Amino acid sequence: MILRLKWFFLFMGLILVLVFSAAYGQQNKFKLKPGAQGKLCLECHDAFKEKLKNPFVHTPVKTGECTECHHPHASSHGKLLDEDPNKICNKCHEGIVPKNPKSIHKVVMEGNCVKCHDPHASKNKFVLLKAGNELCFDCHKNIGNAVTKAKFKHSPVEKGCVGCHEPHASTKGKKLLKNDLTALCVSCHKTDQPNFSKQHMNYPVAKSDCSSCHDAHGSNRAGILFDNVHTPVANKTCTQCHETSTSPDALKTKKAGFELCRGCHSTMMNDTFNKNRIHWPVADKVGCLNCHEPHASPQKKLLTGDMKTLCGKCHIDTMATQEKLAEKEKQENAAAKGRVIKGAMTHNPIQEGNCEGCHFSHASDNAFLLKQASTVKLCEACHDWSKHTNHPMGEKIIDSRNKNITMQCLSCHRSHGTGYRYLVPFPTVTDLCTQCHKQYKR
Amino acid sequence: MKPSKQHSAKGIAHSVRIKARKVTAFIFLMLAILSFPIKTFSAETVKFRYLQSVYFDDKGGGLKQPEGVACNEKSLLVVGDTGNDRLLRYSYQDRSLKAGTEIKVQQLSNPIRLQINSKGEIFALDGKKRRILRLNPDGTFKGYVDAEGIPSPSTFVPRSFKIDRNNNIYILDVFSARVLVLNADGKYQKQIPFPKDYGFFSDLSVDSKGTLLLVDCIKAMVFSATKDSNNVSPLTKNLREYLNFPTSITTDNRGTIFVVDENGGGIVILGQDGSFQGRQLNMGWNEGLLYFPSQMCINDKGEVFIADRGNSRVQIFTLVK
Numbered sequence: 001m002i003l004r005l006k007w008f009f010l011f012m013g014l015i016l017v018l019v020f021s022a023a024y025g026q027q028n029k030f031k032l033k034p035g036a037q038g039k040l041c042l043e044c045h046d047a048f049k050e051k052l053k054n055p056f057v058h059t060p061v062k063t064g065e066c067t068e069c070h071h072p073h074a075s076s077h078g079k080l081l082d083e084d085p086n087k088i089c090n091k092c093h094e095g096i097v098p099k100n101p102k103s104i105h106k107v108v109m110e111g112n113c114v115k116c117h118d119p120h121a122s123k124n125k126f127v128l129l130k131a132g133n134e135l136c137f138d139c140h141k142n143i144g145n146a147v148t149k150a151k152f153k154h155s156p157v158e159k160g161c162v163g164c165h166e167p168h169a170s171t172k173g174k175k176l177l178k179n180d181l182t183a184l185c186v187s188c189h190k191t192d193q194p195n196f197s198k199q200h201m202n203y204p205v206a207k208s209d210c211s212s213c214h215d216a217h218g219s220n221r222a223g224i225l226f227d228n229v230h231t232p233v234a235n236k237t238c239t240q241c242h243e244t245s246t247s248p249d250a251l252k253t254k255k256a257g258f259e260l261c262r263g264c265h266s267t268m269m270n271d272t273f274n275k276n277r278i279h280w281p282v283a284d285k286v287g288c289l290n291c292h293e294p295h296a297s298p299q300k301k302l303l304t305g306d307m308k309t310l311c312g313k314c315h316i317d318t319m320a321t322q323e324k325l326a327e328k329e330k331q332e333n334a335a336a337k338g339r340v341i342k343g344a345m346t347h348n349p350i351q352e353g354n355c356e357g358c359h360f361s362h363a364s365d366n367a368f369l370l371k372q373a374s375t376v377k378l379c380e381a382c383h384d385w386s387k388h389t390n391h392p393m394g395e396k397i398i399d400s401r402n403k404n405i406t407m408q409c410l411s412c413h414r415s416h417g418t419g420y421r422y423l424v425p426f427p428t429v430t431d432l433c434t435q436c437h438k439q440y441k442r
Numbered sequence: 443m444k445p446s447k448q449h450s451a452k453g454i455a456h457s458v459r460i461k462a463r464k465v466t467a468f469i470f471l472m473l474a475i476l477s478f479p480i481k482t483f484s485a486e487t488v489k490f491r492y493l494q495s496v497y498f499d500d501k502g503g504g505l506k507q508p509e510g511v512a513c514n515e516k517s518l519l520v521v522g523d524t525g526n527d528r529l530l531r532y533s534y535q536d537r538s539l540k541a542g543t544e545i546k547v548q549q550l551s552n553p554i555r556l557q558i559n560s561k562g563e564i565f566a567l568d569g570k571k572r573r574i575l576r577l578n579p580d581g582t583f584k585g586y587v588d589a590e591g592i593p594s595p596s597t598f599v600p601r602s603f604k605i606d607r608n609n610n611i612y613i614l615d616v617f618s619a620r621v622l623v624l625n626a627d628g629k630y631q632k633q634i635p636f637p638k639d640y641g642f643f644s645d646l647s648v649d650s651k652g653t654l655l656l657v658d659c660i661k662a663m664v665f666s667a668t669k670d671s672n673n674v675s676p677l678t679k680n681l682r683e684y685l686n687f688p689t690s691i692t693t694d695n696r697g698t699i700f701v702v703d704e705n706g707g708g709i710v711i712l713g714q715d716g717s718f719q720g721r722q723l724n725m726g727w728n729e730g731l732l733y734f735p736s737q738m739c740i741n742d743k744g745e746v747f748i749a750d751r752g753n754s755r756v757q758i759f760t761l762v763k
Contacts, residue, residue: 256595257617276552276570281642283572283599284616314642314660317686317705367507367525367751368734401727404497404504404754411727425726435727 030072038064041072054121060092061120068092069119086111089119101169103176107139108168115139116167136161143217150218156188157217164216185210199223201238202245213295226296233295240264241294257287268362275363281314282362291361308353318416322350325417343421349382350416357382358415379409400436487763488698488711490722490746492730493537496521496756499530500542504754509736510566511749511756512556519747520545520564521756522553522737529553529566531581534745534758545581555645555737557605559626565605572599574613576628587611589622591630598622602690606648614646614656621646621654621674634667637674649693649714657691657701664691664699664716677716684721685710694740694761702748707732709748727753 032040038061042048052061060068069088070080081088089111090096097104107115116135117127124131130138137144147157156163164184165176172179179187189196191206210216213233215226225233232240241260243252253260262269272282281290291310292302303310312319329345349357358378359369372378376393379385385393397407405411412432413423426432434441496519498504503526510522510529517535529545545564554569562579565587574587589598599617606612609626619636634654636643641660648654652669655677662685666677681688681701688710690702698719699712707725712718723732733752740746744761 256597259597274570278569278572280601280616280644283601284642285619315687316660316662317682399727402497402753402755404506405727 030067038066041066048120051121054123056123056125056127057121058119058127084111085114089113097169098171101171103174104169105167105176132160133157146215147217149220150215150224151220152222152224153218154216154224181211182207182209185216201236203238203242203250204245205251208251212293215298226293226298228298228300228302229296230294230302257285258282259287261288272363276365277367277369278363279361279369306353307355308350311353311355318350321417322346325419326351328419341421344423345419345421346417347415347423375408375410379415383409385409488720488722489762490709490759491762493745493758493760494539495729495750496532496539496542496758497754498542499523499544501544503544505530505756506754507751508749508754508756509554509569509751510556511737511739511747512558512564513739513741513745513747514558514560514562515742516562517741518558518562519756520556520558522556522566522749524552524554524569524751525754527551527553529556529564529577529581534747539758543581545577547575547577547581547583549583549586550575555602557603559605559609560607561609565603565611567600567603574600574603574611585628587613587624587628589613589624589630590628592622593630593633601643602645604646604648606652607650610648612646612648612654614643616643621656632672634672634674637665637676640665644689645691647691647693647699649697649699650695651697653697653714655691655693655699657688659688659704662686662688664701664712666716678712678718681710681718684718690735690737692738692740694744695742700738700740700746702735702738704734704736707735709735709738729757732757 041064060066066072067082068091069082071082072080075081077084079085083091093113097108107113113119116129118129119127122128128135133144133147137147147153164178166178167176170176170178173181173184177184186206191197213226213229214224216224218224220227221229232238238245240263241253243250243254255263258269272278282288284290291304293299293304294302297303299305305313308319325346332345333341349355355361358371360371361369364370366373370378374395376385391407391412393407393409393411395406399405399407399411409415414425415423417423418425420427422429424432426435430440496505505521505523506525508521509524510520512520512522513534517533519532519534519539521530521532523530527546527550529547529550531541531543531545533540550566550568551571552569553566555567557565559565563584564577564579564581566575566577567573568575576584576587578584587603592598595618597617598613598615600613601616602614604612610631611622611624611626611628613622613624615622621634621636623631623634625631636656640656641658641663643656643665644659646654646656654667654669654674656665656674657663658665662680662682663676664678664681665674667674685701685703685708686706687704688701689704692700694700697714699714699716701710701712703710703721707723709722710718711720711722723730725732727733731753732748732750736749736751738746738748740761746759746761748757748759750757
């Protein structure tokens with residue numbers, strides 16, 4: 001029995017020795033002399049002494065644990081970092097993105113923490129590179145400009161973006177909002193106050209989407225309404241479209257789809273519905289609201305977004321192709337190393353989101369809702385075709401491939417791009433020409 | 443003389459071997475029989491073989507951006523010559539195209555979708571007025587399909603329509619987000635609401651089992667509802683990797699689904715269960731290629747008619763295994 005106990009204590013002792021030596025090894029994996037650590041690094045990295053005088057110092061830096069992030073001898077990563085720079089922060093700050101987030105800050109997703117934080121020390125809390133909104137507006141320039149120029153400010157924005165937005169990720173709202181948008185707004189704007197009701201014409205909007213009318217970042221209109229406001233909203237004549245505020249279905253519109261809009265926009269509607277071809281979303285259940293906001297919008301014509309985003313919402317394939325072509329063009333141009341490659345791979349109006357350069361958005365008498373029946377005339381608006389080709393074209397010139405079609409710009413080009421220069425559907429001009437001029441085919 | 447034990451053991455082994463051979467042969471025979479129809483009728487092997495193109499009417503007038511096409515088992519082919527605001531009636535029999543008689547109806551402009559019922563009546567969706575017209579077999583105007591007895595909302599905007607084997611009319615009503623089912627006389631029977639999460643339905647079809655199929659051009663998906671069901675649900679996943687912008691859907695008599703990819707200039711073939719079976723044809727101007735195709739029709743003989751809008755022609759193919 002005694003012998004057994006002896007063996008037991010001996011075994012336990014051995015384990016303890018191993019555990020302690022392993023822990024010590026981890027703590028001092030580079031076998032630094034006692035007290036050396038960060039001090040040793042600072043002997044060479046002199047400039048750091050000044051940096052460390054900042055009021056906010058990253059904890060491992062403060063405790064002199066430079067080896068928490070850097071390897072003293074060699075590394076596969078820049079700045080002798082111990083790990084991939086986009087992953088190294090996660091070693092300690094693992095829970096920065098909560099489980100099941102509704103939105104994540106792009107830089108956090110990319111692990112690009114140094115976009116906002118100084119990894120060593122800073123004048124600002126949380127070792128941020130800049131203080132307050134200045135930091136955010138470095139990237140979110142458009143919002144920064146709008147906030148600066150806005151005639152009517154939203155006071156929480158002045159106090160700081162983090163009043164409404166989470167800096168890393170949010171489990172409750174889109175766009176990093178700290179809560180669902182309406183819940184966030186009503187936490188300050190008390191909906192039971194008489195003034196709130198009066199401003200909203202006594203309509204029960206407490207659960208409505210505030211951002212359908214108001215620009216939370218400030219605007220040039222009173223009530224921080226978006227810059228472009230639908231006339232009935234501006235005139236506070238809500239009953240033009242909605243049931244009366246006392247009705248049980250007060251927010252319900254009086255009619256559905258385009259039939260509601262037809263009441264005021266009858267000329268435009270009649271014109272649209274008298275054309276040979278309609279853009280079908282105009283006539284569906286959602287109707288005009290597929291593209292237009294009913295109340296207010298930062299975009300002209302009350303559009304729900306810029307045209308590239310708006311059209312791309314449905315014409316996903318067209319926009320995806322454009323993105324691929326733009327990328328291909330960029331790569332080919334970069335590979336050319338300064339040598340100019342003639343001919344574009346993308347069509348400018350699409351890249352710029354000017355779909356209306358060629359198409360009508362509501363209706364047209366022409367196929368594909370084109371603005372002209374003849375594509376020669378359509379293209380002529382921007383391109384002087386006679387300067388680049390003397391090929392016969394027009395209504396009287398029959399395409400040799402098909403007796404029912406005539407020679408026009410789209411006989412050789414595809415306006416949305418093809419993957420080849422000059423928007424031609426074949427890799428070489430010879431391939432293109434010999435489609436018709438077969439006698440020259442080799 | 444009694445057989446020895448050795449002889450009887452050999453005899454048993456021999457008979458066992460013979461039985462085993464018979465069983466093996468039977469299994470092989472059964473497998474061959476079972477695999478025969480699978481191999482023959484599998485949609486995987488369906489291919490389009492080009493036959494000919496339709497360019498003109500019987501007087502030599504050219505087609506202009508045709509969007510509609512309808513066919514039946516009686517060799518009738520009707521083309522919606524959209525750009526010329528007219529219909530053209532052809533007969534396609536034994537791979538021979540005849541006539542091309544013009545049907546010009548005052549009430550019809552911009553025909554974008556066509557159907558023929560079992561009585562030979564021609565139905566056309568007027569893309570300008572967004573109304574469905576019913577024409578007598580001789581091409582004279584019979585009336586409008588106005589969905590008599592339709593419940594509220596009374597407004598309907600047909601984006602497309604189909605007629606099943608029993609002459610019931612299915613209308614894709616995009617305004618009220620539903621499929622209206624009318625009987626052969628055009629009287630309201632029922633409505634099937636669109637599902638909650640859809641993009642935009644551009645066409646519908648009804649297969650021989652009565653299954654309703656809807657094609658979503660934004661989500662690049664096919665939705666379905668079994669016969670007698672009012673619940674439309676996804677049949678396929680997003681098919682974007684196989685097609686760009688689907689605008690027309692039809693089925694053959696075996697239930698194989700054909701989806702016209704307008705922007706991609708091709709046809710995607712799906713099994714009855716929505717499984718991807720292949721993609722046929724490509725974009726281009728030459729015969730056998732498509733340029734922004736519109737409606738497609740398949741008859742019982744497996745002949746395929748495609749309104750090749752961008753090429754101002756109708757192309758005829760045959761399905762080969």
